[in-house]
Amino acid sequence: MEKSLNALIGKRLKEARKCMGLTLGEVAEKMGFASYQTLGSIESGKREIKAWELAKLARIYYRDVSYFLSEEQETKSFPVLWRTKSSSPEVKSYERKFVRFCENYACMEELSGLKPPESLDRFKYSKADFSFSFVKKLAGRYSAILQLGRRPACSLARVLGETFAVKVLRLQMGTEGSGASTWGPFGPAILVNADEVPWRQNFSLAHELFHLLTVDVFKTEEIYRSSTGEKSKVEQFADSFASTLLLPRDEVRQEFEPRIRKGKISYLDCVEIAGKFGVSTQALLWSLVDLKLVNREEARRVIADPELRSLDPRLPFSDFTQVSKFPDRYVAIAFRCMQLGQISRGKFAEFMEIDRQEIPGFLSRYGLDEDKDYSFELPTRRR
Amino acid sequence: MNSLLVDANVVIDAHRLGFWQQFVAKNQIHIASTVLKLEALFYFDSENNKRSINLSHELSKHKLVKVRATVSEIKDLWNKFDLAFAPLLDLGEVECLTILERQKDLKFYTSDKAAIKALALLGLPDRGISLQRALKERGLQKNLSDKYSDKFFKRYVKQGQQMRIMGQGLK
Numbered sequence: 001m002e003k004s005l006n007a008l009i010g011k012r013l014k015e016a017r018k019c020m021g022l023t024l025g026e027v028a029e030k031m032g033f034a035s036y037q038t039l040g041s042i043e044s045g046k047r048e049i050k051a052w053e054l055a056k057l058a059r060i061y062y063r064d065v066s067y068f069l070s071e072e073q074e075t076k077s078f079p080v081l082w083r084t085k086s087s088s089p090e091v092k093s094y095e096r097k098f099v100r101f102c103e104n105y106a107c108m109e110e111l112s113g114l115k116p117p118e119s120l121d122r123f124k125y126s127k128a129d130f131s132f133s134f135v136k137k138l139a140g141r142y143s144a145i146l147q148l149g150r151r152p153a154c155s156l157a158r159v160l161g162e163t164f165a166v167k168v169l170r171l172q173m174g175t176e177g178s179g180a181s182t183w184g185p186f187g188p189a190i191l192v193n194a195d196e197v198p199w200r201q202n203f204s205l206a207h208e209l210f211h212l213l214t215v216d217v218f219k220t221e222e223i224y225r226s227s228t229g230e231k232s233k234v235e236q237f238a239d240s241f242a243s244t245l246l247l248p249r250d251e252v253r254q255e256f257e258p259r260i261r262k263g264k265i266s267y268l269d270c271v272e273i274a275g276k277f278g279v280s281t282q283a284l285l286w287s288l289v290d291l292k293l294v295n296r297e298e299a300r301r302v303i304a305d306p307e308l309r310s311l312d313p314r315l316p317f318s319d320f321t322q323v324s325k326f327p328d329r330y331v332a333i334a335f336r337c338m339q340l341g342q343i344s345r346g347k348f349a350e351f352m353e354i355d356r357q358e359i360p361g362f363l364s365r366y367g368l369d370e371d372k373d374y375s376f377e378l379p380t381r382r383r
Numbered sequence: 384m385n386s387l388l389v390d391a392n393v394v395i396d397a398h399r400l401g402f403w404q405q406f407v408a409k410n411q412i413h414i415a416s417t418v419l420k421l422e423a424l425f426y427f428d429s430e431n432n433k434r435s436i437n438l439s440h441e442l443s444k445h446k447l448v449k450v451r452a453t454v455s456e457i458k459d460l461w462n463k464f465d466l467a468f469a470p471l472l473d474l475g476e477v478e479c480l481t482i483l484e485r486q487k488d489l490k491f492y493t494s495d496k497a498a499i500k501a502l503a504l505l506g507l508p509d510r511g512i513s514l515q516r517a518l519k520e521r522g523l524q525k526n527l528s529d530k531y532s533d534k535f536f537k538r539y540v541k542q543g544q545q546m547r548i549m550g551q552g553l554k
Binding site: 009050051107111345346347361 | 427496499
């Protein structure tokens with residue numbers, strides 16, 4: 001029994017380490033082991049692992065401890081769609097963190113019984129149906145379904161999470177891409193690079209939404225950039241979808257037309273309008289071309305001007321405030337589970353990726369207090 | 384002397400509230416390896432300064448007892464729970480419950496709602512103790528918040544017992 005359990009744990013540990021793209025030496029160092037051989041003998045089932053070592057390795061590998069103890073095979077794998085093919089350890093690590101977040105989120109939705117009312121419908125169209133005009137029509141239709149209002153970027157993440165069960169994680173990923181998406185056993189999910197400027201994050205969210213909706217239409221390989229770095233057709237469709245979704249035609253026209261003076265509009269106005277819609281000036285300009293309000297050549301010239309482009313991030317016209325890594329809904333459900341004794345404080349801390357000592361400070365940022373009694377129940381007139 | 388098994392929250396809170404020394408002097412405290420190695424490493428004082436928790440002196444003087452459960456024992460305990468319904472605990476808490484099942488002389492002191500519920504779910508409600516009671520039995524009186532009270536402890540024991548009666552939480 002002991003031997004077979006050691007072998008099982010060792011096998012799982014090895015799988016988890018490989019999945020993160022880490023070497024024995026790297027993990028041994030994180031664990032504080034004197035040599036990599038200690039970890040090697042645990043992985044080969046020769047040395048019994050201690051409970052605290054298992055807990056620490058589970059943290060390093062972003063896995064639940066039960067994964068290492070279960071004889072059952074992991075459920076069928078599902079691809080995480082990135083825009084560029086990469087097998088770097090960093091990307092593997094972000095991917096694992098992303099999946100772990102989604103698993104935790106789904107677990108708490110299950111525990112709390114709080115599942116979003118609707119789900120996204122994957123597109124059933126064939127590949128041949130897709131053209132830029134078709135994609136724009138789809139975006140227009142989706143804008144109505146999602147009821148994003150006049151400034152879609154301001155509400156997109158919240159609507160996707162609260163109404164359509166899309167799990168959105170914002171992770172600091174440096175230069176490892178703008179985002180990714182997946183459709184796992186936990187439902188649809190989007191990963192956004194929190195290191196990018198706010199308008200870029202909005203665009204990524206809308207862009208990844210297209211990939212979620214078309215997950216049954218295009219193959220993973222069709223999304224990747226070419227070896228010369230050019231965007232694939234699918235990526236161009238995703239950009240077009242994002243642009244149309246975030247820049248509703250009538251709203252853009254309403255903002256744009258009153259600012260025209262003697263057939264011209266100042267660049268400052270463009271930057272301001274882009275800020276209002278939570279998109280880049282570049283995205284706005286292409287939308288203006290599409291609306292036939294600006295010539296394509298003029299837009300190209302402006303976009304290519306580095307001095308004008310450098311104005312973008314300097315002007316804080318956007319209402320966008322710094323958003324947190326986890327959606328508010330995720331934190332609220334976890335808090336609820338902790339308050340009702342469905343998850344322990346230690347588990348709450350694990351889900352929020354903090355130490356348990358940091359829980360009071362973390363909660364105070366959300367106006368919550370774990371020492372308050374929230375158990376009061378209000379009688380309703382419905383059974 | 385009470386033989387108490389404490390979870391990480393207790394070690395941290397006792398340091399934060401400044402009664403750890405008295406607590407150790409008046410009880411035989413046991414700490415699980417995961418709590419000791421990973422979880423109870425620091426606390427924030429009243430001015431929010433990070434202070435490290437160093438228990439090596441107390442361990443060397445045998446004022447504290449380090450206890451551990453094997454992963455095989457932990458797995459056996461884990462297998463008793465129906466994970467779709469049971470409270471979710473971290474490994475430190477599961478190790479504590481595993482040790483508690485094995486060492487019948489220990490009482491588990493925790494103020495964690497989920498851990499108290501799990502204790503009752505396993506049919507061990509009498510093996511748990513609230514801080515208020517633990518201190519009272521040793522003649523220590525403290526002005527404590529609700530989560531350390533006997534009333535709070537009993538409320539979550541009751542919830543765990545109800546789950547057990549309704550056939551929820553265990554396989």
